[in-house]
Amino acid sequence: MFYDVAVIGAGVVGGLIARELSKFNIKTVLLEKCNDMAMGTTKANSAIVHAGFDSKPGSLKAQLNVKGSEAMESLCAKLAVPYKRTGSFVIAFGEEQLATLEELLERGKANGVKGLEIISRERLRQMEPNISSEALAALWAPTAALVSPYELNIAAVENAVVNGVEFRRNFDVVKIGRAADGAYELAPARGDNVRAKYIINAAGVESDDIAAMLGDTMCGKIIPRKGEYLLCDKNCGTLVSHIIFQCPNEMGKGVLVTPTVHGNLLIGPNAIDIEEKDDISTTMQGIHETLEKGRRSVPAVGTKDVITSFAGIRAHAKCDDFIIRRSEGSANAINVVGIESPGLSAAPAIAELVRSMFEEMAGELKPNPSFNPVRPTPVRFDVLDNEQRRRLIEKDKAYGRIICRCESVTEGEILDAIRAPAGAVDVDGVKRRTRAGMGRCQGGFCGSKVVEILARELGVEIDQITKFGGGSLILSGKSK
Secondary structure (H helix, E strand, O other), rough: EEEEEEEEEEOOOEEEHHHHHHOEEOOOOEEEOOOOOOHHHHHOOHHHHHHHOOOOOOOOOHHHHHHHHHHHHHHHHHHHEEEOOOOOOEEOOOHHHHHHHHHHHHHHHOOOOOOOOEEEEHHHHOOOOOOOOOOOEEEEEOOEEEEEEHHHHHHHHHHHHHHEEEEEEEOEEEEEOOOOOOOOOEOOOOOOOEEEEEEEEEOHHHHHHHHHHOOOOOOOEEEEEEEEEEEEEEOOOOOOOOEEEEEEOEEEEEEEEEEEEOEEEEEOOOOOOOOOEEEEEEEOOHHHHHHHHHHHOOOOOOOOOOEEEEEEEEOOOOOOOHHHHHHHHOOOOEEEOOOOOHHHHHHHHHHHHHHHHHHHHHHHOEEEOOOOOOOOOOHHHHHHOHHHHHHHHHHOOHHEEEEEEEOOHHHHHHHHHOOOOOOOOOOHHHHHHOOOOOOOOOHHHHHHHHHHHHHHHHOOOHHHHOOOOHHHHHHHOOOO
């Protein structure tokens, strides 16, 4: 199959790039090595829209963070994605860290961040009563916000598909060659090749490998940086009402304590550089470290309300900046490499920048006359009032059957998720789209029902349903 452009990697950056390209009347394919989008860094990060005071002035991180943060609220409204502006604190525990706050303040001003100020211990405790008594002061950033990264990713891909982009799952690019006509030949581990005139490499922690296939060494090697998190139940989601950072260090922004857009409390991440790009295992040491550091900011954080732990991998580049540039080893390719924090915050601006670079590379492009930037709002039964619920159930009785009790997710919502453009095909795909399985019992009650619905809707045997594709089968066979 021949395409004008192939985007490699369906994380939030790749998904938003594909959406930007769908504004043109071209044939675009979005290639993802996993069974679904949002399977890498996007599904396991802090879910923060950073204000933009941390990155060095003049860096791509600084420029695109501030621009992306400013664009995020409008983008989320168009794509019907949860977004909440809470503001953030960076707290200082000693005299040396007070100097760090001053440095961050000046850096933020240089980056164009609005509303920054250093506030006293007294004002900090007024705004966050549960903050540590050891905190001396804080940098207040009112423009920081919360978002659901995987929902933003899913919404971007859905919107791109509606606007003409083809989404191909389980396409793990292992080789890139050139045909006689100059087109790229992208070979997967299994299946038929894809041919494309242009390539955009947005492959996350594997973006350096794709760059090497294109003949590029400028990007260097990505250092996989693992971070572990603890997610707490909603009954302690109001322990803090703002994002609480500690002073940053050479490994990143440190362990934070933050509410989430869905009412949980999130603690993490720690940071450790590893060798394996797919090692998302959690460790007892990492959990203890994360909890201990989180308690330094908010002593009331405890273990009894932790409902799950998880880890994510950040694509750290040695230059400590985003690498977004035309390929030097291949004429018609763009590399998007080293997109670690603040990559989520910067994602809308990264996508716009890549679109502009693609226009310059490809020449004059005709607009897509049917492009629609708006994604219909999915049904969220738990936020409806009783009258809205009654009308919805009258229209379709599937909305009257609760599948996930913890999150009040109905069968109708699960069916919507499966039937959506680029819809769910596994249990985790349903989970990310509907929150079925994200509550306190973590799918203990609803898991089997979700498997049954998937099997019925996909027209496969129940023992073929996976948790996240590949060999992650839920059932190993019949017991009787």
